[in-house]
Amino acid sequence: MHPADWRLINGERLEAIPAVLARARGNAVARTLSASEWLLRRKRDGRFVAVGRGGAVRELQRGILERADRDDLAALEHADQRGAAPRPVAGLLRRLHELGLDEAGYADDAGLALVPEPHVLCWAGRDRYRRPLWLLGPAAGAWRAMQRAARADGIVLEAISGYRSHDYQLGIFRRKLARGQSVAEILRVNAAPGFSEHHAGDAMDIGTPGERAAEESFEATPAFAWLQRRAGDFGFTMSYPRGNPHGIDYEPWHWRHGAG
Ligand SMILES: [Zn+2]
The missing domain is CATH 3.30.1380.10 (Muramoyl-pentapeptide Carboxypeptidase; domain 2)
Incomplete structure (x- = not known):
């Protein structure tokens, strides 16, 4: 994907950014990232919690995704279509x-x-x-x-x-x-x-x-x-x-x- 097409998809609890933007610290993480399309960050604590490719999501650490985070994953897919429209407050x-x-x-x-x-x-x-x-x-x-x-x-x-x-x-x-x-x-x-x-x-x-x-x-x-x-x-x-x-x-x- 060309950088001009990179997007931040903004959910209520999570935000998705292109995985290529992350600097990998370890080899295992580097491999995971290079095989992924998206990197998901929890907005509240700034932690990277999961990677995604297509519709599939993988936690970066077992149990790190909270239940409410999982609920937000489905919403993220719709957020993509809402563009610049404002999010609820x-x-x-x-x-x-x-x-x-x-x-x-x-x-x-x-x-x-x-x-x-x-x-x-x-x-x-x-x-x-x-x-x-x-x-x-x-x-x-x-x-x-x-x-x-x-x-x-x-x-x-x-x-x-x-x-x-x-x-x-x-x-x-x-x-x-x-x-x-x-x-x-x-x-x-x-x-x-x-x-x-x-x-x-x-x-x-x-x-x-x-x-x-x-x-x-x-x-x-x-x-x-x-x-x-x-x-x-x-x-x-x-x-x-x-x-x-x-x-x-x-x-x-x-x-x-x-x-x-
Ligand atoms: Zn300012």
């Missing part, structure tokens, strides 16, 4: 309530809306850390075209981060709660799970080599000057300019596709 809401987070109150206070995850995301290359970068199809194509155009002008644009799941953001919350922080304290620094533009797959953080990720100093770089001039031509707009109505700190690195 009932599971997210349940978990926000478990954290003691009132999503309606938070939405009002922050002036932000709940952001569902899509069913399918497309390969958009790799980010600065060599991790797979997943975006909605149109955003993925636009990002790659914009990166090429910048390169032709002598500017190197790097992706810092693209799609992030609700589980990813919930994980940040769980770790900070475990360290003794309160929900209110965490919310001062992190968006509530479910409320980040990164969940939708059309927003990304952009950087340039030699510049620290997600720092305001990015605004002084030639890369940022280039983005201000040209990003609009590729459908990207800055979500949080200075003095934005959401009261979110200025984020010169955070750009969203198709919003303008």
